[in-house]
Amino acid sequence: MSEGESGSGTAKSGRTGRRPGNTDTRTAILDAARTRFADTGFDKTSIRAIAGDADVDPALVHHYFGTKQQLFAAAVDFPADPEVTLSVVDRAPLDELGVTAVRAVLTVWDSPAGPGIVAMVRSMFGGGEPNLARSFLLQVVLERVRVRIATPDDDGRARISLAAAQMIGLLTARKIIGIEPLASMPIDAVVDAVGPSIQRYLTGDIDTGSW
Template structure:
């Protein structure tokens, strides 16, 4: 025992332990990327036990979402996209993607994320790894074709281009087009990537 009455070793959770864990995770994701970051390494960097990290975060995915301040939970996005038949996948993808962007808060946070990704190689790498694991890989598995990863990559490029056009550049008439009209027009194009 030490003079403070505590046993030596890892400190217990304190008032800002969660914040310290998030900061350590953000640094680790930035330095090592998504794949090479582990819960144990984050715990070590934050000066806490790995069990305490698990107390606050159920998984590395959840820690990533919090550390990167994502405006959405990619696992929920993937679940919504995959909830239905393959024949309607294109329409669901567009509906879910636009739904994330359409609220004022969602649009603000997505714009910030998009700008960060295009201006920072580190942020782009981290986001690419995380989004690939949590959204692109599950959708590729759902499509289940030999070139599924290429198809999903083309879908992502189409959607990112559309987001830049509508929400960042605000090119008319795309910027003010009705949401249902966009889904009706873009859904079949995305479905071509799925089944064409």
């Protein structure tokens, strides 16, 4: 990445005292990011603030981790690049969000990254505060979908929480508890069964006025 390379050079020559680009620098950035994200959350944390905490040039943060979202994923040890899945959902028409989201998420769960995601969910069930995994789910993954379904009369928060509950229940039953036949059902069958329910939560006729 040319920006990162030029930033690394700047850190070495133009900013005396800054850490050079090496493994120790990467670790320092991750440590600083975990602390910042835990203390102030995703939205209020900036790359510049993390770089300052780690005593590196901001260009080095981009060089090692890319975007702030990708840095957050690394900070919580997310085993897959969330942008791959989220971009699939972003491209889906609004009336196909449910089936698209279920298929995209199931595909990741059934991939080699699946065990790591299950471990992350387990940590959300039993972890203490501050829980970065929970923050990642709420502030990055769910917020990305909520923005798409929000309207002037409905901010989408109740809808997205219902959809998340269904998906977490699906993951728990399929991957953690192993309830059959759900645990062994082909992805297409699960998508056909669960996708319409997720779509209803996201865009269907639900009375959110009294919530």
